[in-house]
Amino acid sequence: MCYFEQTRWTCGYWKWGNFRQQCPKEYRTGETCGLKLVYTTSYKSENCKLCEQIEKKNRRLEKLQRDVERWRQEGNRPATIEKTERDIEEIAERVNQLWEDHIGRQASIS
Ligand SMILES: [Zn+2]
Incomplete structure (x- = not known):
């Protein structure tokens, strides 16, 4: 599980942002394990x-x-x-x- 930023729009649409933190299971530097988790969510006050x-x-x-x-x-x-x-x-x-x-x-x- 690796942590990513997430952006959400008022209409409900969302997308992944920057990679933030690697999980303990992943040992390759700079690689991600493929399972994304939300690190922080930034909310946009507009539609996507x-x-x-x-x-x-x-x-x-x-x-x-x-x-x-x-x-x-x-x-x-x-x-x-x-x-x-x-x-x-x-x-x-x-x-x-x-x-x-x-x-x-x-x-x-x-
Ligand atoms: Zn939208």
Whole structure:
């Protein structure tokens, strides 16, 4: 068991930080035994980078969806609509992946 710093964000996301202290079981200098324990936790008063990315992408999605709606009403630019809808799908998929990463990370620690 080796001790590491940990950072936690308000949204529940966390990550390991610097290595702090070696456990008695590990004799190789500078090596860690692979089992990480929390040495100290620093709390951030904000959401994590993942959340930021998700928010940014969601705002972009909303904008693109509004654009498509407007173009439909105007009845022109079918090619642009088609292209934008593909973009929307791609971004939505990416947002799902980000969420899965995020939920997985929140679930793996109590
Ligand atoms: Zn987050």
